[in-house]
Amino acid sequence: xxxxxxxxxxxxxxxxxxxxxxxxxxxxxxxxxxxxxxxxxxxxxxxxxxxxxxxxxxxxxxxxxxxxxxxxxxxxxxxxxxxxxxxxxxxxxxxxxxxxxxxxxxxxxxxxxxxxxxxxxxxxxxxxxxxxxxxxxxxxxxxxxxxxxxxx
Amino acid sequence: xxxxxxxxxxxxxxxxxxxxxxxxxxxxxxxxxxxxxxxxxxxxxxxxxxxxxxxxxxxxxxxxxxxxxxxxxxxxxxxxxxxxxxxxxxxxxxxxxxxxxxxxxxxxxxxxxxxxxxxxxxxxxxxxxxxxxxxxx
Numbered sequence: 399x400x401x402x403x404x405x406x407x408x409x410x411x412x413x414x415x416x417x418x419x420x421x422x423x424x425x426x427x428x429x430x431x432x433x434x435x436x437x438x439x440x441x442x443x444x445x446x447x448x449x450x451x452x453x454x455x456x457x458x459x460x461x462x463x464x465x466x467x468x469x470x471x472x473x474x475x476x477x478x479x480x481x482x483x484x485x486x487x488x489x490x491x492x493x494x495x496x497x498x499x500x501x502x503x504x505x506x507x508x509x510x511x512x513x514x515x516x517x518x519x520x521x522x523x524x525x526x527x528x529x530x531x532x533x534x535x536x537x538x539x540x541x542x543x544x545x546x547x548x549x550x
Numbered sequence: 551x552x553x554x555x556x557x558x559x560x561x562x563x564x565x566x567x568x569x570x571x572x573x574x575x576x577x578x579x580x581x582x583x584x585x586x587x588x589x590x591x592x593x594x595x596x597x598x599x600x601x602x603x604x605x606x607x608x609x610x611x612x613x614x615x616x617x618x619x620x621x622x623x624x625x626x627x628x629x630x631x632x633x634x635x636x637x638x639x640x641x642x643x644x645x646x647x648x649x650x651x652x653x654x655x656x657x658x659x660x661x662x663x664x665x666x667x668x669x670x671x672x673x674x675x676x677x678x679x680x681x682x683x684x685x686x687x
Contacts, residue, residue, distance in 0.1 A: 458667075465668065468633075472636065515636070520636055520671060523671040
């Protein structure tokens with residue numbers, strides 16, 4: 399079982415090395431558009447854990463990614479549902495040694511006010527990097543998790 | 551004639567029993583079952599499935615209603631609790647605050663490792679009484 403996983407992760411790492419040479423249009427990206435409704439957070443959890451598992455992340459890392467993505471969706475639905483009913487976009491971008499999850503929503507909130515909320519702190523504890531960019535029209539959250547085999 | 555009827559009915563009820571039992575076992579959606587243990591004077595609660603923003607309010611209302619009915623310690627069996635998010639943790643803290651006002655506690659039994667980790671990183675593992683993991687260790 400362990401050997402099989404090792405082989406799989408080796409194959410995956412080769413395929414992602416090859417993917418590095420691809421330009422942005424050829425890169426494998428998974429895009430999920432979800433309605434501004436808490437009932438679909440479980441769909442985001444299922445999708446993220448499935449993708450993380452596919453990329454050869456360990457059980458604990460898959461759980462971390464799942465929890466962080468779920469918390470990001472919770473944050474967006476909690477803070478933006480009064481501002482807009484437009485759907486938000488989750489974009490999964492696998493790379494050679496990490497997985498980046500982009501969450502984009504239309505609208506603006508003052509993130510500084512919420513940066514010490516439990517959900518945000520949980521995301522920061524579980525992921526390698528959490529970045530937030532906010533403009534007048536678009537709020538963007540970037541979660542990145544490095545593969546433990548490659549992390550220093 | 552009556553014997554035949556009796557056998558038909560027995561088979562029917564056995565079928566219904568197994569159907570309901572399996573339905574419950576495979577129902578991954580959120581459910582909460584509560585029962586007051588008269589002998590030990592505490593609430594026995596079993597939470598199943600995933601608790602997130604969608605249903606954490608239901609969980610909070612249910613647990614607070616228990617304390618309103620009878621003030622006692624709450625024992626939550628988490629062996630079938632698969633996922634809990636920050637809003638559900640917040641709901642549990644609100645219930646704990648209510649319980650502590652009457653000098654009672656919330657005990658979490660058979661917590662899965664992924665959920666135990668969330669209590670640890672949010673520093674809530676000290677606030678709740680967490681007893682053993684899902685394997686009974």
